[in-house]
Amino acid sequence: ISILIFNLFIGYKKYNYEVHLNRAKAFENANNFTEMLSEAEEGKSDLITMGPETGITMKLKTSIALKELKEYDRALREINIAKSYNPYNANIWITMGTIYTDLKQFDKAIPCYEKALQINPYYDIALKNLAINYFNVNNYEACIKALNKVTIKGDIYLTDLFNEATRRLA
Numbered sequence: 102i103s104i105l106i107f108n109l110f111i112g113y114k115k116y117n118y119e120v121h122l123n124r125a126k127a128f129e130n131a132n133n134f135t136e137m138l139s140e141a142e143e144g145k146s147d148l149i150t151m152g153p154e155t156g157i158t159m160k161l162k163t164s165i166a167l168k169e170l171k172e173y174d175r176a177l178r179e180i181n182i183a184k185s186y187n188p189y190n191a192n193i194w195i196t197m198g199t200i201y202t203d204l205k206q207f208d209k210a211i212p213c214y215e216k217a218l219q220i221n222p223y224y225d226i227a228l229k230n231l232a233i234n235y236f237n238v239n240n241y242e243a244c245i246k247a248l249n250k251v252t253i254k255g256d257i258y259l260t261d262l263f264n265e266a267t268r269r270l271a
Contacts, residue, residue, distance in 0.1 A: 118144050118159065125162040138166035158183045161193055168200050176200050191217040195227055202230065207237040225251050229259060241266040 121144020128137035141163040160183035167176035180197045187193060198213030214231035217224055232247035244266040253259040 120144070122157065122159060122162065125159070125166075129162065129165065132169075134166045134169040138163060138170065141166060157190075157192070158186050160186065161190070161196060164196055164200070168196065168203065171203075173200055173204055189220055191220040191224055191227065194220065195224075195230065198227075198230055198234070202234060205237075207234045210234045211238070223250075232259070233262065236262055236266055239269075241270040245270065 121140045125137050125140040125144065128134070128140060141159050145159050145163070160179045164176045164179035164183060167173070167179060177197070177200055180193060180200065183190075183193050184197065194213045194217035198210040198217065201207070201210035201213060211231065211234050214227045214234065217227040218231065221227070228247050228251045232244045232251075235241070235244040235247060245263060248259060248263045248266075251259075253263060
């Protein structure tokens with residue numbers, strides 16, 4: 102009976118976590134970051150720390166919402182906890198990098214994107230963000246190298262960035 106009660110308890114916690122995670126994702130897709138944060142906070146559990154298939158943590162969703170709400174200190178605390186749960190999730194490293202980029206701490210953002218690329222070497226988002234941060238620290242050669250690994254045709258911003266980095270390198 103004790104095992105049955107324990108399993109029911111864990112099952113309920115897992116179900117509750119997944120419901121709030123799905124709601125948080127829906128609010129994220131709708132760019133409603135206040136509600137996303139509310140769902141993520143409500144769904145947090147000490148027993149269940151990651152979603153079943155993707156390894157997405159509620160801490161990652163909380164961090165993304167906080168970043169979008171410009172609460173960077175709290176976002177960094179949450180993303181560091183998410184990283185401790187799943188250090189091999191490229192999305193966690195990219196989110197950390199974007200927080201540092203928003204804070205204009207490009208030297209801290211670069212290693213985050215590099216770590217994401219160690220995990221997933223062909224992740225376009227990481228490569229593009231890495232190129233932007235390299236440009237911001239005047240490492241034009243690395244910026245060009247990163248942009249050469251992605252398709253920038255049709256992206257005016259990245260094409261201009263590539264051209265400007267090439268011009269400054271010359």
